[in-house]
Amino acid sequence: MNFLVCISRTPDTTSKITFEADSRKLKEDGLVFILNPYDEWYALVKAIELKEKFGGQVDVIHVGNSNAEVVMRKALAIGADAAFRIDIEPDSSWEVAKYISDFAKTKAYDLILLGKETIDHNGSETGAMVAEFMDLPYISYCNKLDIDGTKATIAREIEGGTETSEVNLPFVLSAAKGLAEQRIPNMKGIMDAKKKPLDIIAVDKLGSDLELVRFELPPVKSGVKMLAVDDMDALIKILHEEAKVI
């Protein structure tokens, strides 16, 4: 069984976010970049678990410049077999999805996995787009997956509950907490990763109709107002007059 895991590189959550002078680009100096946690902990590890069970190959793919090779090597160290980097800086999820699906169409994947969202843009956009480009079913927010032959049974999170469904391979899924348990790469994994293939694929820039106007930092909070510990009147006033919940 062959798996494709789409991976992205994001600033660590604890990063302080600032932008270049034109407000259109993230200032990258001093930031620590990581493999997007949902891609790593859930999508990638699930693909590796399935490969361990059924045999096959786990490929990872990333669309972006060479800065991402560190996190791609990490994916190989965790257990992916081969990595592919589409060498272009995308401006939109549409472009990312187009490059990934063009690549995936040249192979025969049984399952394409990605994290439920990236922790930078929190878009949750790419999975549905890849599925549409490839005309495949898409199941988002999966927290459980069992495969039996060509049939998959999936549990997913929905607002206020869960849903279980059945679908035939191949399909695209986005991975949420619960789908797999994080794996820490060991020394052997890290050594092996250096010898695994990391192919760079040149493509033409597609462009998109989406235009980033600017980024903006939120206004600074005016600061917390501390209330005396027994001042229930003040709290009641806030709940009643400001929040209007009572």
Added chain:
Amino acid sequence: MVLVYIEIHQGEIKKSGLEAICFAAQIAKLKSSPLTALVLSNSDSLAGLGNYGVQNVLVANQNIDGSDSQNLCALISQVAEKNQANYIVLSNSSIGKSVAGRLAVRLNRPLVSGVNTILEEGGKLIFRKSVYSGKASAYYTSKNDKAIIALSPNSISPSKSGDSNATVSSVEIAVQPSKIKLLDRNLVKGKIPLAEADTVVSAGRGMKEPGNWGMIEELADLIGASTACSRPVADIGWRPHHEHVGQTGIAIKPNLYIAIGISGAIQHLAGVNSSRKIIVINKDPEAPFFKAADYGICGDLFEVVPKLNEAIRKFKSSNS
């Protein structure tokens, strides 16, 4: 034309659906174009959507399940093409997210998801969304004045803009048999989904043990809130997983978030820092959550929360 897709839940228009309508009405107004709403099942309240700026409601009376994004995409995209919809609005729910990306591909136009505000600058529509876990905003526009917009829940307060009825008619679109077979859908009964809740009471490891949650549930009941929790509390099974908010859980932005016995780690804040008002109850004056709060009470939650509940009960009985 502007097209808005709305989710109907047990015969009722979801709150997030009404928000999507009002947002779409803002676009329609700025573009001086009519607004059409598309729904999957009939509901008594459809004609009343005229009050929110909708001219036409199309009811697709066929057995499409919203969670099958392939079929939903086929439906929405065909309706959009037939009616030449330039902007398509849906809510950024699990259904909305699964179909929005498909629509962007099928109709070849940009997608902006998680949008919370619209503005007009130099004749262009600009959409704002929150990025980097709430640490910044990004503003996007569509170069060809066509887009798919997925609206983040709780971004706007729906309000009526007139009093006319919308025309309700049905639409027949042929779709393929679904490739996804739904086996079971299990919804927590009687509670507002966390992502849509206006008011949230959340508690963390400071609660010491799961048996202590009675006072949290009581507070939530008293103020009509949904309950949430920090990650460790869900991880050790004190609270159900669907209550876990934060970077790895649900991201919420209620009008009011009350955090009790939660330290305010950055990964927790990532999911709640878009809340309009935050009240923090914590016994540690150095708890990082105070820096992100509007109001803070430094004290023992086991004293403060029962006292607060008592005060609310008193307030309610004297005001009823």
